[in-house]
Amino acid sequence: xxxxxxxxxxxxxxxxxxxxxxxxxxxxxxxxxxxxxxxxxxxxxxxxxxxxxxxxxxxxxxxxxxxxxxxxxxxxxxxxxxxxxxxxxxxxxxxxxxxxxxxxxxxxxxxxxxxxxxxxxxxxxxxxxxxxxxxxxxxxxxxxxxxxxxxxxxxxxxxxxxxxxxxxxxxxxxxxxxxxxxxxxxxxxxxxxxxxxxxxxxxxxxxxxxxxxxxxxxxxxxxxxxxxxxxxxxxxxxxxxxxxxxxxxxxxxxxxxxxxxxxxxxxxxxxxxxxxxxxxxxxxxxxxxxxxxxxxxxxxxxxxxxxxxxxxxxxxxxxxxxxxxxxxxxxxxxxxxxxx
Ligand SMILES: [Zn+2]
Numbered sequence: 001x002x003x004x005x006x007x008x009x010x011x012x013x014x015x016x017x018x019x020x021x022x023x024x025x026x027x028x029x030x031x032x033x034x035x036x037x038x039x040x041x042x043x044x045x046x047x048x049x050x051x052x053x054x055x056x057x058x059x060x061x062x063x064x065x066x067x068x069x070x071x072x073x074x075x076x077x078x079x080x081x082x083x084x085x086x087x088x089x090x091x092x093x094x095x096x097x098x099x100x101x102x103x104x105x106x107x108x109x110x111x112x113x114x115x116x117x118x119x120x121x122x123x124x125x126x127x128x129x130x131x132x133x134x135x136x137x138x139x140x141x142x143x144x145x146x147x148x149x150x151x152x153x154x155x156x157x158x159x160x161x162x163x164x165x166x167x168x169x170x171x172x173x174x175x176x177x178x179x180x181x182x183x184x185x186x187x188x189x190x191x192x193x194x195x196x197x198x199x200x201x202x203x204x205x206x207x208x209x210x211x212x213x214x215x216x217x218x219x220x221x222x223x224x225x226x227x228x229x230x231x232x233x234x235x236x237x238x239x240x241x242x243x244x245x246x247x248x249x250x251x252x253x254x255x256x257x258x259x260x261x262x263x264x265x266x267x268x269x270x271x272x273x274x275x276x277x278x279x280x281x282x283x284x285x286x287x288x289x290x291x292x293x294x295x296x297x298x299x300x301x302x303x304x305x306x307x308x309x310x311x312x313x314x315x316x317x318x319x320x321x322x323x324x325x326x327x328x329x330x331x332x333x334x335x336x337x338x339x340x
Contacts, residue, residue, distance in 0.1 A: 003015055006055060015056075027126060028070050029070075030126060032124065035320070036337050036338075037327055040148070044113065051115060052110075058118050058119075060320075061114055062144060065119075074128045086102075086293055087113060088108060088290055089130070090102040090109075103155070135303070135304040143300065143303065145337075146296050149178050152291050152295075165189045168192040168193075168230060170196070173197070174197050174206040177332070180333070183209045185302070193212050193213075197214055197215070203216055222249060223252040227253070234253055235254060235255060235258060244268030260286070263289060316339060317339070
């Protein structure tokens with residue numbers, strides 16, 4: 001079978017590898033149909049000094065497929081069932097896992113596609129515990145965006161920032177995979193959405209998704225525009241993932257007691273913080289990483305209800321590198337999907 005492997009930093013190879021054995025007890029075998037790309041893949045592709053991993057590594061951290069076979073004691077799935085996979089290898093037994101906060105698992109064995117072999121291969125075996133059924137009416141291309149993109153945004157907006165209907169939110173990089181999802185999820189509960197984009201074409205696309213106001217951050221200072229748009233009050237929530245370039249401006253956009261939630265630092269990981277501003281304005285800052293299995297289920301349920309991901313491009317397995325380059329260039333609007 002085919003597998004797309006990272007053999008060195010920035011070097012991908014499509015190789016033939018042996019198919020997996022029959023699934024063991026408690027496992028299912030999955031035929032992968034679609035892999036969705038994330039910035040996590042870009043970090044992995046570039047190589048990260050602190051990521052503990054061995055090359056070659058099968059890439060792909062977010063995917064959907066069909067059950068090909070089930071092992072002993074698996075009653076929840078049958079061959080042909082459409083599924084998504086949770087790529088965080090949690091233990092399922094620690095306190096955090098038992099409480100449904102599995103992204104805080106104390107014994108996590110890594111993230112598939114980043115630390116250990118991922119989903120960009122035709123067949124793989126996985127513990128049935130980490131597999132989630134796709135509800136009727138949701139196609140596998142869209143479902144592939146549930147395990148990271150949809151669930152990360154669910155976790156950020158609703159578990160961490162506790163976004164409420166009627167609130168105002170600033171969503172950074174409204175054309176990114178998670179930015180497009182955040183706009184749609186916030187609009188779906190009746191929030192006012194301000195978003196930033198890097199060019200005028202994306203501004204039109206973001207408006208078409210439902211954003212109330214779109215700021216081109218290359219031609220205007222977003223923090224000034226946000227204060228203007230909110231009559232100097234500021235927003236209730238900022239959805240951050242840009243990092244160094246925007247973080248301090250994002251804090252300036254918050255109203256007193258406002259919440260900033262962040263899951264990324266694509267423009268750089270370090271910044272300085274005015275602590276006086278932090279406590280006097282009573283800001284709440286949430287770091288958010290990954291999501292729980294519940295968030296993945298909730299994301300899929302939203303898809304079944306019609307809240308679908310925005311797909312930028314679909315590429316073939318051997319073009320995954322081109323998809324990553326597109327993601328890295330920030331030209332994307334929505335998700336890049338790799339089809340098998
Ligand atoms: Zn655990």
